[in-house]
Amino acid sequence: MDGVYVLLIWVKRKRRIRIGKLGPLVFMRGLYFYVGRALDGLEARIERHLRKSKKHFWHIDYLLEYSEILGIIYVWTSHGKSECKIAYNLGKRFKLIENFGSSDCKCKSHLFFKPMQIKKHLCKGAPVATNRERRPNGVRERRGRETVSAPG
Numbered sequence: 652m653d654g655v656y657v658l659l660i661w662v663k664r665k666r667r668i669r670i671g672k673l674g675p676l677v678f679m680r681g682l683y684f685y686v687g688r689a690l691d692g693l694e695a696r697i698e699r700h701l702r703k704s705k706k707h708f709w710h711i712d713y714l715l716e717y718s719e720i721l722g723i724i725y726v727w728t729s730h731g732k733s734e735c736k737i738a739y740n741l742g743k744r745f746k747l748i749e750n751f752g753s754s755d756c757k758c759k760s761h762l763f764f765k766p767m768q769i770k771k772h773l774c775k776g777a778p779v780a781t782n783r784e785r786r787p788n789g790v791r792e793r794r795g796r797e798t799v800s801a802p803g
């Protein structure tokens with residue numbers, strides 16, 4: 652299924668990272684938001700992002716080698732424009748890393764940045780718990796609740 656997602660990424664300390672063809676960029680310590688879209692395979696894409704060893708293909712692959720995914724927000728949608736709309740809105744609030752992840756669209760960037768400190772103990776238990784919980788399975792999350800939406 653198609654979907655749009657935002658990765659919440661933590662960069663522990665200031666670091667220079669070579670981001671493919673973009674070249675070397677300096678990443679400050681802080682929280683990063685990366686907006687992405689997966690056509691026909693949102694689960695696979697998210698699992699790929701979570702995997703540590705992989706071939707570098709997208710800009711985000713280079714950054715993830717030196718950072719940590721704190722959380723993932725995702726939405727099942729086939730509405731192609733949502734990805735760039737989210738990017739546009741994040742760009743109004745946060746600094747951006749120019750041209751990152753936006754080679755295929757007209758956005759200035761798909762990576763946004765908030766310099767901040769996170770206390771270690773707050774990070775630890777929070778985001779990535781078990782494989783099971785990590786699975787982006789919208790259906791499972793809804794189990795047990797009654798369906799209120801009507802078709803159409």
Ligand SMILES: [Zn+2]
Nearest residue numbers: 735756757758
């Ligand atoms: Zn875009």
